[in-house]
Amino acid sequence: MHVTRLELRHLRRFEELRLDPTPGLNLITGDNGAGKTSVLEALHLMAYGRSFRGRVRDGLIRAGDPALEVFVEWRERDLGTRDVGLGDGNSSAETAGRARKAGLRHSGQDWTGRLDGANVAQLGDLCAALAVVTFEPGSHALITGGGESRRRYLDWGLFHVEQGFLPVWRRYARALKQRNALLKARARDTQLDSWDRELADAGEPLDRFRERYLEDLQPRFSALLAELAPALGASRMEYQPGWRREDMPLADALLVARERDLSAGYTTVGPHRADWRIAYGNLPGREALSRGQAKLTALSTLLAQAEHHDAVHGEWPVVALDDLASELDRQHQARVLGRLQASRAQVFVTGTDVPPGMPSMMPFEWFHVEHGAISRSHGAPVP
Numbered sequence: 001m002h003v004t005r006l007e008l009r010h011l012r013r014f015e016e017l018r019l020d021p022t023p024g025l026n027l028i029t030g031d032n033g034a035g036k037t038s039v040l041e042a043l044h045l046m047a048y049g050r051s052f053r054g055r056v057r058d059g060l061i062r063a064g065d066p067a068l069e070v071f072v073e074w075r076e077r078d079l080g081t082r083d084v085g086l087g088d089g090n091s092s093a094e095t096a097g098r099a100r101k102a103g104l105r106h107s108g109q110d111w112t113g114r115l116d117g118a119n120v121a122q123l124g125d126l127c128a129a130l131a132v133v134t135f136e137p138g139s140h141a142l143i144t145g146g147g148e149s150r151r152r153y154l155d156w157g158l159f160h161v162e163q164g165f166l167p168v169w170r171r172y173a174r175a176l177k178q179r180n181a182l183l184k185a186r187a188r189d190t191q192l193d194s195w196d197r198e199l200a201d202a203g204e205p206l207d208r209f210r211e212r213y214l215e216d217l218q219p220r221f222s223a224l225l226a227e228l229a230p231a232l233g234a235s236r237m238e239y240q241p242g243w244r245r246e247d248m249p250l251a252d253a254l255l256v257a258r259e260r261d262l263s264a265g266y267t268t269v270g271p272h273r274a275d276w277r278i279a280y281g282n283l284p285g286r287e288a289l290s291r292g293q294a295k296l297t298a299l300s301t302l303l304a305q306a307e308h309h310d311a312v313h314g315e316w317p318v319v320a321l322d323d324l325a326s327e328l329d330r331q332h333q334a335r336v337l338g339r340l341q342a343s344r345a346q347v348f349v350t351g352t353d354v355p356p357g358m359p360s361m362m363p364f365e366w367f368h369v370e371h372g373a374i375s376r377s378h379g380a381p382v383p
């Protein structure tokens with residue numbers, strides 16, 4: 001899939017901005033604070049309902065404005081349409097496939113969204129339409145940070161590749177909210193029984209979806225990390241369900257935990273506590289990773305997710321790489337960009353300049369951000 005138009009209004013420093021990217025590599029340069037990252041944030045917002053730098057209300061709306069707006073038009077593979085040679089990033093793929101569009105207005109509290117000309121009822125419906133994978137300076141937290149971002153990683157991938165996942169996820173989230181409210185109110189056992197049942201009925205399939213998805217990612221992830229960071233040794237993604245699944249089904253675990261949950265006022269076991277970790281052949285654990293190794297591991301998990309999306313849908317998600325040159329050394333920049341070029345993914349890269357690791361003769365479209373505006377200059381191949 002590739003974005004053909006991105007428009008944003010009242011986002012960070014921008015009054016208004018429009019970008020018409022190429023289906024291949026798009027380089028966005030500018031000085032510090034010019035607004036390069038903000039462009040990727042707009043794209044990420046449409047795909048995730050939030051920025052990778054926080055929620056909309058955490059400073060994404062331009063100071064003094066009541067709300068921001070983002071519009072995206074993109075093309076995605078249509079099973080009835082044959083995709084024609086994309087290798088040079090300038091092919092007829094610009095006109096092939098199915099055209100889609102989405103719009104989002106967000107005030108930080110309220111939002112309205114439209115997808116292909118119709119209103120959307122849930123933000124998740126909008127986010128499940130456009131697939132964007134973002135690697136940015138905070139991405140190492142996917143490996144070294146708390147479990148929430150790792151659960152979000154699994155769920156986001158599943159929203160895009162498993163049709164049945166969203167209803168199960170919503171059912172589980174609703175049951176969890178109800179059970180937690182009852183626990184806080186110290187409800188009677190009979191009331192809790194029915195929500196335990198509901199939670200277990202949604203939680204068991206949710207757990208199976210996640211475990212299977214991680215298994216599907218596993219071979220891609222291991223191959224990617226072996227290429228990007230061979231010194232780490234053979235690696236494995238290990239799934240942790242969020243309760244002692246080897247000992248009992250979720251329904252029993254909820255019952256066993258009930259007294260503890262009543263005193264805590266929330267549900268302490270279940271898929272909302274699930275996690276995954278990486279086991280490395282040559283390291284005791286993530287605590288021993290350098291910052292750069294954590295970044296390469298995170299990048300491998302993100303690219304594995306993108307490759308899997310391609311295996312399911314026959315096309316890559318859009319790939320956004322924020323500040324690539326300060327995240328990876330030259331050699332890794334070259335490897336990653338070369339791999340992405342071969343994948344025919346649409347890629348957005350930001351930086352203060354052309355990344356020094358950009359492979360020579362790689363074609364790209366060059367955008368420059370300055371004084372709150374973006375201008376286009378055709379990138380010459382790097383000598």
Ligand SMILES: Nc1ncnc2c1ncn2[C@@H]1O[C@H](COP(=O)(O)OP(=O)(O)OP(=O)(O)O)[C@@H](O)[C@H]1O
Pocket residue numbers: 011012013014030031032033034035036037038039059060061062063352
């Ligand atoms: N809510 C806001 N209202 C107005 N301006 C904002 C708001 N939030 C951020 N800004 C400004 O918008 C710009 C955001 O820049 P952004 O982080 O996208 O820049 P960048 O080009 O990626 O910079 P760097 O190279 O320093 O990472 C900064 O100049 C910042 O001060």
